[in-house]
Amino acid sequence: MRAWQLEDFGLDNLVLKETPTPxxxxxxxxxxxxxxxxxxxxxxxxxGAYDPDKMPKNLIPVSDAAGVVAEVGPGVTEFKPGDRVMSHLYSHWLDGAPARDEPDYCLGLPLNGGLAEYMILEASSAVPTPAHLTDEQASTLPIAALTAWFALVEYGRLEAGQTVLVQGTGGVSLFAVQLANALGARVIATSSSDEKLQRVAEMGAQELINYRTTPDWAERARELTDGQGVDQVIEVVGGDGINQSVHATRAAGHISLIGFLGGQVAPLDVLPLLFSQVQIRGIAVGHRRAFLEMNEFIEKQGIEPVIDTVYGFEDAHQAYEHLARGAFGKIVIRVTD
Structure with missing residues (x-):
């Protein structure tokens, strides 16, 4: 089979090769x-900025994949050839609290991922594809959609009528807008682009904040909630901005810390956090049980992922470069027909 393999850190070291089909x-x-x-x-x-010590030789990267079962191993009864399936990042995290070693069984690092014509999945962790989605659409669910669902529903217990502040217009953020809107919540979206904010409004966001023209966006979020603050924040930036998120959140509200675009270290003002009793929780995607429940909801609601661009298999470098520039929605690579 053909597979992209990472021979060393750096995009130039991501090389398309022929390798035995597993x-x-x-x-x-x-x-x-x-x-x-x-x-x-x-x-x-x-x-080389994410757990570099765990990278094996000639890693096949990319965790989120969709495809068709070609063959089953001994003892497999959950799936049969021809079934449409998706990967699940934390291949051993099926339900309940995560084990300390869950990162050791992540697809795309340290286990081989899906940027290849074939991949191996454990049958217990593979997830059936929602019938109304194409494989290109389904490939966007394992991290971006499940992270948003786990933050809003599994952890946040979001209820209709509550308010969610969603930062930016990346994959997780757009899924959060779609899911929160479908759950009956009020959505406040932030971005530095008025054009992107208008597109988010078309997806269901009721309130918009351009944080470039309104640097004190947390105070604006408080104004939009009668001074109380939002029930939940989907925090994708991290860094210094975590303190604004605390200010934007109501007393005893929830902040789901998802991303680290603003840096992997966040200086935290402790007193505002103590006085507000806001909960900050790191969200590292979610377990398979939540994935299945989310898919049921997505199928019932008819939710379709937002895809920015679909690249061909040979154009993987261009796809990574597009991701680095930023996108509205997901970047997808079509591997096989």
């Missing part, structure tokens, strides 16, 4: 990969 062992399935989608994690892995 065979499924006990409890495993071989998936013919149709499409993959890129996340910021995938870029950080190539750049």
């Amino acid at each position: 065979k499924p062992g006990p409890g495993e399935i071989l998936v013919k990969v149709t499409a993959v989608s890129l996340n910021y994690r995938d870029k950080a892995i190539v750049d």
Whole structure:
């Protein structure tokens, strides 16, 4: 099969090669990969900025994949050849609280991912594809959609009528807008682009804040909630901005810390956090049970992912470069027909 392999850190070291097609062992399935989608994690892995000590030799990157079961290994009863499936990032995190070693079983690092014509998945962690989605659309769900769902629903217990502030217009943020809107919540969206804010409004965001023209966006969020603050913040920037998120959140509200675009270190003003009793929780995607529940909701609501651009398999470098520039929605790579 053809597979993109990361021979060393840096995009120039991501090389398309011929490599033996793997065979499924006990409890495993071989998936013919149709499409993959890129996340910021995938870029950080190539750049050597994400858990570099865990990178094996000739890693096949990219965790989020959709395709068709080509072969099943001994003992597999959950799937059969021809079934449409998706990958699940934390391949051993099926339900409940995460184990300390969950990152050791992540696809795309340290385990091989889906930027190849075939990939191996454990049958217990693979997830059926929602019937109304194409494989290109389905490939966007494993990290971006599940992260938003886990923050809003599994952790945040979002209710109709509550208010959610969503930062930016990346993959997780757009799914958060779609899911929160479908759940009956009021959505406040922030971005530095009025054009992107208008597009988010068309997706259901009721209030818009351009944080470039309104640097004190947290105070504006308080004004939009009668001084109380929002019920939940989807925090994708991190860094210094975490303190504004605390200010924007109501007493005893929730902040889901998802991204680290603003840096991997965040200086925190402790007293405002103590006085407001706001909860900050790191969200590292979610477990398979939540994935299944989210898919049921997505299918029932008819939610379709927002895709910016679909690249061909040979154009993986251009896809990564587009991700680095920024996109409105997901960057997808079509692997096979």
